Amino acid sequence: MAESPDDDAKDSGRLPKALRSVTPGSRSRPNEGMDVIGWGMLAGLLVLLVPLLPFIIIVWGISKVTEMLTPTS
16 A cells, blocks of 8 residues: 555644635625624613613612622621
């Protein structure tokens, strides 16, 4: 059985020859569609959470007050 060139590369510590890709290279470019979706989701979260913010602060404040009043053992 004949040895392949890969066996020699493994034994000598050299890396095998790199394979070329069949797909063409691509360049980074902005994706306006996904950008609009992301900003829309942020706006939706702000519309939902900003009106709830006073209630969240009240609940947080009540939990801190009850935490201070309860004795720890």
